[in-house]
Amino acid sequence: MFKPEQMSRLLIAASRDQMGPVVAELYRRKLFHVEEFVEAGSEGYEGFKIGTPLSGANEKSTDLIKVRAIENTVSVHADDIASVKTFKQAEIAAKIERELPALEREVEELTARRSQLDTRLKECEQKIAEITPFVAVPVDLDLYHGYKGFTALAGYVSREVILSVPNELYFSKGKEKNFLVVIVPNDQKSEVERALAEAAFQSVAIPVESGSPTTRIEFYRSQATTLGSEIAEINEKLTGIRTKHAEFLVACEEFLKAEVEQTEAPLRFATTKQMFVAEGWVPSENVDEVSNALTQVTGGKIYVTTLPIDLEHDAVPVEYNNPDFSKPTQMLIDLYSRPKYTELDPTLLVAIVFPIFFGLILGDVGYGLILLAMALGLRKFVTGEEGRQLLAVLRNASIMSIIFGLLFSEFLGFELPWNPIIFSRHLPIGTTEAGGAGSAIPALLIMSIWIGILHISLGRVIGMYDHAKQDHGEHRTKAVMANFGWLAVMWGILVAIWSNVTMPYMPDLTKLPIVAVGFNLGTYIGGALIIFGVLCIARDSVLEVIELPTIISHVLSYARLVAVGLSSVAIAMVINYIAIGMFISPALKELSLVGIVMIIVGVVIFIAGHTLNLALGLLGGGLHSIRLHYVEFFTKFYKGGGRKYIPFGMKRRFTED
């Protein structure tokens, strides 16, 4: 529960000819986390070399690349396909041999043809773009070429130009740019160019074509249409291939990927000429299962044993071991960092406290119901595992949101028919001003501070436990005492405050007898605790002492549970006041045409406002709750940085063993 799955280090040794069956069996069981063999400097492995892939590795990777290329072309992704039928492995292997080359050829031909047509289509479009400016000039295109003594110039100018040399000029005025075509004698070309340059002449290439510009454009347009329809035909064919072969393709990919992974597994083993050795991790409860299975497939020609674990130096892979209820929360922990093998796994604590924090912040029945519906409804569309986990976390959080909504008596910012059962968050805004219970903000703030004190104290206690478990010798005592010191300073400050100030919902120690210099007993006890704590902290690390102010800032940080929540309540109430108090209810008093418009505006404001507030609340409630865990809670004890347990194998979706 609070500990990761217990792991055992397994050593497998057998002769090389057993490698195939052993790898296949390990892959099928999906329990063995392979510890990669590194040649340089591995003790006890002198003379061993990294293995070579099993036979057929090359062909299979080539096939895999082919399948992936086809999948890319026809845009098939394994994630988008619901596995309806599964293929037998033998069946798929035969099919790959039989059908894959033909399919590959077909797809290749189609794509080659398509890219050819694409190029031609681009050329046509280019031609059309080139000819278009000349449409304005009533001259056939072949008249621009073929002169010995004359040159044709065409381009855009800013204004009309009058040339001093003999010329044939056509000027067409456009909206933004003016187009000009001029034919001049070759020997006076430079003069003309100078005159044109003054009019900001931008040259345009003259297309080498014959016939009138309009007919040429029409010709190219009709060609482009033909090309376009041919491309569409090819695309249709590819879509046909996609619908027909999608399942086969993803199954192929899965099968080949599994094959490639298996044939390449020896690259992670230590081998000699005659034998191979594989080391790795298996959950302790599965050790027997794995070793029995291996003995069976090799007919007893194998040596399997568990090795002792050195917790300080071995990086044991970590697999969570949580009750079903807290499994989705593992995602939130992974987002921060996976726990170390020796460390307390805080998943269960987060799974319980995170929804409570979320509910405290967004305690509203209406919002909670909407979020719950969202979390349940989106499950159909989200296929990825992380997405599913996130939705499950959201579901738990929204249930807590509903529960706290009932306690706070809130529904989309309105009051439910009863008074708040715990502290009221109803602010004196708009409609609730009359008759509302009023808010209990000081009480709420103190409640949040209490939550902070207890949460942080829990963190420190876990910190003491972790250090006691992980460290050794003198450092162990120091580290444990330092954590205790932090606790002592925090509670010392609290006792000192309680002894001098009376606060609601907090113990009152002001009545304690005065000892000396006007301060009572509590103040001195608090002071002593603080000094003791600081000494404990300084003994472990002097630099840590400068972190002392974080005690106060971290505890006060929990005030966000109330502050963020209140701001969300305030926004909801303001939306209700604007939508109902200012638009809908005045309009309902005297129904008229203007009134109906006002009601519609009111409803729009109501829906848009609450949507926005829900989004803000989801973001605020989620981020602030998880932040309180990451920053205020985890920094007290949690290190993380554990290695993820990735067993050798694959979750098959489209193929059968």
Add this chain to the structure above:
Amino acid sequence: MVDVNMTLEMVQASQMGMKALGAGLAVGLTGIGTGVAEMAIGSAAVGATAENKEIFGLALLFTVIPETIVIFGLVVGLLLLFV
């Protein structure tokens, strides 16, 4: 500021106004402070996350650390207005 002709109601109203001003300043100024602090962290965090997706959690954590400032402002504002 003190005008002898002011009635008690006027004085109370002006006090309420001052409180509201103070609360507004507390939230607004701390908000600016948080924004300035998060500006640099946020851009660095986005860059770092683009390089390596795995540190998203840590990057988010760094980004929201200055958020505490505005929360303090909000708490002060609430205390001024409602306590």
